[in-house]
Amino acid sequence: MKATIIDGKAIAGEIRQEVAEEVQQLQQRTGKTPGLAVLLVGDDPASNVYVRQKGKACQNVGIHSITEHLPADISQEQLLKRIEAFNENDRYHGILVQLPLPSHIDTRKVLEAIRPEKDVDCFHPFNVGRLTIGEPLFQPATPAGVVELLQRSGISPVGKHVVILGRSNIVGKPLANLLLQKSPQANAIVTVVHSAADDVAYFTRQADILVAAIGRPEFVRGNMIKPDAVVIDVGVNRVPADNEKGYRLVGDVAFDEACEVASHITPVPGGVGPMTIAMLLKNTLLAFKLHLEHGES
């Protein structure tokens, strides 16, 4: 095996520690605690796991969090009312609605109901727009986690060809925007490749840094990777397995094959996943600081 494994869990641990220290300092100075409201609609098993992880992570760094578990058949109007209540509640500086939502709910309308200063996911069109013009208020957690992971691993994207596989609003598109920014952490040449491409490998083989975010288990094979490329695997896919849970997690990259070709690679689990949660904590802290700056009580 050739590739160096990028330990997302360890790097996320550093960030959590930094957040915990700042939370404590701000608490001592202001007597206030940052708060995050998480809304979970329905019983999607993966969403349940993510929401539990987010709540636990908040607790570990001293952020107050509440999870509202709402029934799958909640009406859109009722859900919007819950969001409005948290918009008005000064105890909560960040609001997160876990996706995906049930099909009878208009996800766009729900995300647009969150006050932009509390939009720690960075999904509101106002925040997406700010990001696109290079003046982000928040940075979306998973893309920001990828950028931070590269930076803290000593891998500079400046002038490098980054190929992003996947064009979702949660990962592909915002990551392209982040990496295009003229900043020392970004300034990359970015290609976004997606399902309309006849020959995906033609594009992926040109990547100095390849980011896989398409949600297809082990889609990226060893022969789709340029020798010595950096491979960042954002995929979290459940595949059937003969164990207690009945499944195991695999990424969008065939890990063993990729390890023989790449110079660096993130594992699944333990790569990008922990970074997403760490960046959410950072965004909640930022939302709290915005609240303090505006002098609201």
Ligand code: GUN
């Ligand atoms: N579902 C999958 N990823 C995310 C995320 O980053 N935020 C929210 N709210 N839901 C998700």
